[in-house]
Amino acid sequence: MTTDLTRDSAEPSQQPLLSEIRQILEQARHQVKQTVNSAMVQAYWQIGRLIIEDEQQGNTRAEYGKAQLKQLSSQLTAEFGKGFDVTNLRNMRRFYLAFEKRETVSLELSWSHYNLLARIENENARLWYQAEASQQNWSVRALERQIGTLYYERLLASKEKQPVEQEANSKTQPLAETAQDYLRDPYILDFLNLEQGQYQESDLEQGIINNLQKFLLELGKGFAFVERQQRIMTDDGDYFIDLVFYNFHLKCFVLIDLKLNKLSHQDVGQMDMYVRMYEEQKRSKDDNPTIGLILCSEHNRTVAKYSVLNDNQQLFASTYKTQLPSEEELRIELERERTLVQQQLEQQRKEKLGE
Numbered sequence: 001m002t003t004d005l006t007r008d009s010a011e012p013s014q015q016p017l018l019s020e021i022r023q024i025l026e027q028a029r030h031q032v033k034q035t036v037n038s039a040m041v042q043a044y045w046q047i048g049r050l051i052i053e054d055e056q057q058g059n060t061r062a063e064y065g066k067a068q069l070k071q072l073s074s075q076l077t078a079e080f081g082k083g084f085d086v087t088n089l090r091n092m093r094r095f096y097l098a099f100e101k102r103e104t105v106s107l108e109l110s111w112s113h114y115n116l117l118a119r120i121e122n123e124n125a126r127l128w129y130q131a132e133a134s135q136q137n138w139s140v141r142a143l144e145r146q147i148g149t150l151y152y153e154r155l156l157a158s159k160e161k162q163p164v165e166q167e168a169n170s171k172t173q174p175l176a177e178t179a180q181d182y183l184r185d186p187y188i189l190d191f192l193n194l195e196q197g198q199y200q201e202s203d204l205e206q207g208i209i210n211n212l213q214k215f216l217l218e219l220g221k222g223f224a225f226v227e228r229q230q231r232i233m234t235d236d237g238d239y240f241i242d243l244v245f246y247n248f249h250l251k252c253f254v255l256i257d258l259k260l261n262k263l264s265h266q267d268v269g270q271m272d273m274y275v276r277m278y279e280e281q282k283r284s285k286d287d288n289p290t291i292g293l294i295l296c297s298e299h300n301r302t303v304a305k306y307s308v309l310n311d312n313q314q315l316f317a318s319t320y321k322t323q324l325p326s327e328e329e330l331r332i333e334l335e336r337e338r339t340l341v342q343q344q345l346e347q348q349r350k351e352k353l354g355e
Contacts, residue, residue, distance in 0.1 A: 038107040041114060045105055048096025051089065094118045098126060109133055112140040116147060125152045132221070142217055149188045155220070179250055179291055185318040187218055187295060194322040204258050204322075205229075205242055222249035232277050241274055252288040253278060256295060263300040263317050268307045275314055295320045 054068070069086050076084035098118040099105050104127070105114075113133055120126040129152060133143045146152075191214045192207035199207075208215045209228055216223050226244040243256040255278060257271050271292040278290045294317040309315050 037110045040111045041105065041107055041109070044092045044111055044114075045096055045099065045102065047089070048092035048094070051093045052096055091115050091118070104130075106130065106134045110140065113138075113143055116140065116143055120147065128152050136221065138217075146217070149190075149218075154184045154186070179252070179314070182220055182222075182247065182250060183291075183293060183316050183318060184220075185299075187318055187320045189215070189218065189320050189322050191215075192322055199260075199322075201242075201258050201260055204260070208243065208258075219245070222247045223254070224248065226253070232274070232281060234277065239274065239277065241278075247291075250288060250291070251286070252291055253283065254291045254293060256293050259294060259296040261296065262298040263294060263296045263303050265303055265307055267294050267296065268303060268309045268315065268317070271315060272308050272312065289314050291316065293318065 051069075051072075066086075069089050073084055073086045073089055076089075095114050095118045098120075099114070109117075109130065113130075117126055117130050117133075120129065129143065129147060132138065132146075138146070189204075189208070191211050192204070194203060194207060205228065212225055216225065223245050224247075226246050228243055229240045230244045232239045232241065241255050242258045245254040245256065246252070247254055255271070255274050257267065257274070259267055271294050275290050275292040283290055292315045294315075296317060296319060299317065299319050304310060304317060309317060
């Protein structure tokens with residue numbers, strides 16, 4: 001009688017040895033996969049370059065180029081197998097055009113990553129997504145979602161202290177520098193699968209907990225989950241904060257309060273109280289000031305302007321959407337936000353000049 005050696009069938013004395021061998025094999029497999037991905041990225045970049053150089057030698061007519069790619073595809077497929085159809089050859093061509101400088105190609109990303117990145121027309125956005133995907137170890141699926149929800153554009157639209165165009169054209173300055181830069185509007189929570197208007201705050205909170213990894217991705221860089229419904233005790237009773245996170249780049253706690261309705265004065269006052277209590281009871285001397293973020297279904301510009309939210313640099317309000325808006329709807333919203341930012345910058349400029 002024979003038995004299979006599985007993770008559970010080893011004798012206790014063998015477990016440490018098995019664990020070490022598994023670790024070695026898993027590392028080796030990862031290295032092999034990484035090597036294959038790197039070689040594929042380099043090879044496809046070279047193929048794209050050769051196709052472009054062939055076109056630049058006078059072979060630029062569309063009919064000729066189409067026939068050439070078809071013939072090239074047939075020859076490569078016959079010799080090397082799948083992966084060289086006309087569509088993929090065009091993808092390699094586009095890849096080279098998007099990243100003509102070879103030193104800009106990070107071998108930490110796969111060909112599937114670059115196939116997505118090469119489709120982004122805005123060079124600044126393309127390079128930013130590339131850097132974030134590499135630094136944050138985004139999967140292809142995560143990168144696709146962030147591009148689809150206009151992550152870069154929404155982050156730019158949320159900035160208030162620097163001119164948006166200057167930031168968009170900067171290739172050397174980090175996109176996020178202050179607490180306000182790490183928060184944006186709106187947050188897209190489509191992964192919660194909640195039907196608009198058919199859920200309670202508890203459903204929203206539970207959905208975030210059930211999809212915590214995706215929520216952290218939507219929050220942005222450096223966020224770590226701390227606790228749900230964290231209790232703060234006072235002489236008057238206990239208070240519970242919906243969600244508490246810590247941001248390792250800002251080095252501070254981020255308190256999140258979830259609201260189903262339009263932002264109200266009561267919401268702002270409650271969050272202001274939470275932040276003050278957190279500063280007194282939870283924040284250590286090594287932490288930066290606590291940030292309070294109210295996530296509401298709809299903004300209230302009047303409340304934002306005439307409440308403590310307007311002057312407090314640690315309190316913020318953003319909207320959330322439980323269903324992914326169309327690209328056009330997102331662009332309209334971003335343009336509105338960008339206009340508001342520019343108006344605020346112009347007002348600040350006038351105040352400095354004493355106009």
